[in-house]
Amino acid sequence: MIRLLVIGAMGAGKTTLSKRIEKLTGAKAHHQDCYFYGLHFKSQPLENWKDKVSSIATPSGSWVIDGNYFDAFEEKLLNATDLVYLDLSSSICIQRALSRTLRNFCKFKTDSGLSEKVNLSFIINIFTYRSRRGEEFENAFQLAIADGKHVHRLTSQSELEAFVYKLTQTDPQTSKLPER
Numbered sequence: 001m002i003r004l005l006v007i008g009a010m011g012a013g014k015t016t017l018s019k020r021i022e023k024l025t026g027a028k029a030h031h032q033d034c035y036f037y038g039l040h041f042k043s044q045p046l047e048n049w050k051d052k053v054s055s056i057a058t059p060s061g062s063w064v065i066d067g068n069y070f071d072a073f074e075e076k077l078l079n080a081t082d083l084v085y086l087d088l089s090s091s092i093c094i095q096r097a098l099s100r101t102l103r104n105f106c107k108f109k110t111d112s113g114l115s116e117k118v119n120l121s122f123i124i125n126i127f128t129y130r131s132r133r134g135e136e137f138e139n140a141f142q143l144a145i146a147d148g149k150h151v152h153r154l155t156s157q158s159e160l161e162a163f164v165y166k167l168t169q170t171d172p173q174t175s176k177l178p179e180r
Helices: 014-025 032-037 046-056 070-079 090-103 120-127 129-146 157-168
Strands: 003-008 028-031 063-066 082-086 150-154
Touching: 003 014, 003 070, 014 028, 014 063, 014 082, 014 157, 028 032, 032 046, 046 063, 046 070, 070 129, 082 129, 090 120, 090 129, 120 129, 129 150, 150 157
Parallel strands: 003 063, 003 082, 028 063, 082 150
Antiparallel strands: none
16 A cells, blocks of 8 residues: 655645645545644644544555654654655745745635745745755654655656656555655
């Protein structure tokens, strides 16, 4: 079964990739922002969120969880088969975030079902993401590798498309992803 964690900066395409994987494989996509914030980006109690994530990241079935919440990372990684890191440039992430904002301008919610506000602080967070979160990601990689997980670091749109193509080549009996 496919059980993936998808991480990366805001605007990298985590939710878009998760939805594509869901469509291709039938693995249920879960967007951590929805569980952590609820509607209108209002934080939920941490324990409620951790309980929800633990109930999703099970050792059976197929699932995709996107988002960068490292509070419950080890619990999710325990039952994951793969870790997918969308390590795209800040300029691409900013462009995508702005594009998403324009695409959803007259809508109440974004693709993940949440209302979102893009402001200067949001753009700065994207631009400084690697410098602020790089160590957490490197620790996540080391933990995943030590635990025998497959780690997919995708640094361009062409690598992302190649990864999605590999999903179409997945053995339906084992749902095991081909090696990178």
